[in-house]
Amino acid sequence: MTGWLQPHRVVMMALALSLLLWSALSLRWDWLADYAPLMVEGIWNTIWILVVTSVLGMVLAIPLGLAQAAGPWYLAAPARAFCTVIRGTPLLLQLWLLYYGLGSLFPQFPWIRQSELWPILRQAWPYAVLALTLSFAGYEGEVMRGAFKGVPRGQLEAAKAMGMPRFTILRRIWLPQAVQRALPTLGGETVLQLKATPLVATITVLDIYAVSSRVRQDTFIVYEPLLLLAVVYMCITGLIVLGFRQLERRVPQRVA
Amino acid sequence: MKRLLALAAAATLALSGAALAQQIKVGIAAEPYPPFASPDAAGNWTGWEIDFINAVCAAGAMDCVITPVAWDGIIPSLTSGQIDVIMASMSITEERAQTIDFSDKYYKTPALVAVARGSGITPDAAGLSGKILGVQASTTHADYAQKHFAGAAAEIKIYQTQDEAFQDLVAGRIDATQADSIAVDAFLATEAGQACCEAVGAVADDPEILGAGVGAGVRKGEAELLARINAAIAKVIADGTYDRISAPYFASSIYGG
Amino acid sequence: MDSLIAASGLGPALDLLALSPPGWGGNLLRGLVNSIQIALGAFGLGLLIGLLGAYGKLYGGPVIRDLLAVYTTIVRAVPELILILILYYAVTDALNQFLVASGYARIQISGVMAGIAVLGIVQGAYATEVLRGAILAVPAGQIEAARAFGMPPVMLARRITLPAMLAFALPGLANLWLIATKDTALLAVVGFAELTLETRQAAGATKAYFTFFLAAGLLYLLISLVSGQVFGWLERRARRGEPGVGGGGR
DSSP, rough: OOOOOHHHHHHHHHHHHHHHHHHHHSSTTTTTHHHHHHHHHHHHHHHHHHHHHHHHHHHHHHHHHHHHHHSSSSHHHHHHHHHHHHSSSSSSHHHEEEEEEIIHHHGGOOOHHSSSTTHHHSSSSSHHHHHHHHHHHHHHHHHHHHHHHHHOHHHHHHHHTTOOHHHHHHEIIIHHHHHHHHHHHHHHHHHHHHGGGGGGGGGOOOOHHHHHHHHHHOOOHHHHHHHHHHHHHHOOOOOOOOHHHHHOOOSSEEEE | OOHHHHHHHHHHHTTTSSSOSSSSEEEEESSSSSTTTTOOOOSOEEEEEHHHHHHHHHHHTOOOEEEEGGGGHHHHHHHSSOOOEEOOOOBOHHHHHEEEEEEEEEEEEEEEEEEEOOOOOOOSSTTOOOOOOOOTTTSSHHHHHHHTTTTTTSSEEEEESHHHHHHHHHHSSSSSSEEHHHHHHHHSSSHHHHHEEEEEEEEEEEEHHHHHEEEEEETTTTTHHHHHHHHHHHHHHTTHHHHHHHTTOOOOOOOOO | OOHHHHTTHHHHHHEEESSSEEEEEEEHHHHHOOOOHHHHHHHHHHHHEEEEEEEEHHHHHHHHHHHHHHHHHHHHHHHHHHHHHHIIIIHHHHHHHHHTTTTTOOOOOOHHHHHHHHHHHHHHHHHHHHHHHHHHHHHHHHHHHHHTTTTHHHIIIIIIIHHHHHHHHHHHHHHHHHHHHHHHGGGGGGGGGSSSHHHHHHHHHHHHHHHHHHHHHHHHHHHHHHHHHHHHHHHHHTTOOOOGGGGGOO
């Protein structure tokens, strides 16, 4: 502890604290009370979109990685093409392509508008979830490809020699080790996914970024909502990093 | 510092009306807002407001550069000095006037509500009850909708551009959109607009929110620039340029009462 | 599928994308040039910041190291969109207030410069980490040998450390370059006329959303595929003479 608390760090912390105090006292925060309920809703939307798209994206990423690492060419090629396209184009563009592009095609088919799904399809969040899920799957598919390839061949061969069925090998040997290998990068990728979520505000989803935009538009206060927004994202990032650290600790590093 | 200001003032006086030493950056919204301002396929900005800006700059002998900035951040762009004047169909409202100064109005049009054809929605809280209303961010229409329709409407969706709100009206994602009458008319004249939608009249006036017409915005305290712009606007209206510019775009004058 | 093609209208779509004025292709290409310009500028600035940052983190005093840690942590935790808004409005505002207060005239910061500065600062944080890792990967013996021969620090960096670390840094830098090209799309939110905003304008004016978003997607994809090839070639060059990397060794 004493090693950490060096004189220059004390000065830096004092500076940071005085900066915090200054912004608390001399900037305008009177809008906070009015917008607090909306902000809670925004943070909730940001978090559930992050969690749902990361989980769904990961579920998609496993077959994508497996197909590229070990699949036959007719599975590997489309999987590779998918990852290349997703990683090669901006998410903002993918999002608009899905929402405004695909969305503008729907009304031409009356049966879609009359279907049971229309009340869901006409909302914005399904497009946000779809775009973010595909994006995460594209990036993670690439990570999983490396992870699957990184598992020592000998282990798979040993399992095969023991007469283990192929699916059991995947479930018991290959997948767990690949996930374990991917875990250190997964935390970073989840942070990147968090940083991608504010883009959904451009298609009218009310996330925390959209709430702060609304504060800015209603009150013409520019910097305070942005500063608060930065703090909110740093807190969520901190939670993600801590969460993954816990997870990594619980996953045994080496099975004896 | 004061001496420098005095010097600058003297210099501008000396140049009296000839040309300001510095270019004036006139900010318009980067998002298309036909028929007032939209880019054409050659990358040039065209529309009534562009013609009007050019006329005002000519009348005031100002060296203007039209600078597109994001509508959503147009006031911060002005206050942070990236542009010098806003002429982007911005309504003069008390709330905005706390942050920036406005010139005299140069047009005023009512706020209309457009809905899907035959939906039976009326432009009031009862008609919009349980419906989804779309408005453009940072507009008087957004403020109006928040104040008058927030309780009744199922949801008020905020769009970055009015264009996208119209697009979602066509796509059936919103039931109605409130916008400037000229923008609504222009949309309803398009093929997609004609096929799907109709205007159902103006919303009840609320001068406090809907404002006193559209004016040019400048940073607070730039009285000299504001005076020049006001004089130029008056000149453009008085010498018939205003009507000449408007004729190709509008059937009747949009200056309003 | 047939109805989908008919609905998206492939024939008129090509007319819309024509390069000369009735078509909007010229606008898209102008936007593309702007995007590439900003991406190049931001990548260059990011490399410069990253290099200074990496050396600062490795060899700097405790104060510099902690300041750099704060910089990289904040930039990597806050979404680029928000950093762009903060830097774009706040920094130009602060700069102008400072200039006016010290007696100079306001300066106009062009969209290109602001875009490059903002994305460069973001890129710098990531580049710092990439280059730090790459410098650490250079075998310590090589650097020590050069020191033992009395090589001055700048020459050491220029002749030994930087060339030797290049092979380790290139994969990370390639990723950063791709991020730079795609992050230029975020400048659309401050109204800068890069590819994504041009696309949005063209789509809005013609209502052909699908056509233009697809076309822009293809342009971005083209950039990323071409840069993939270029970086692959660079990496092979940087690794020439290295034994047995990439499975070709005996």
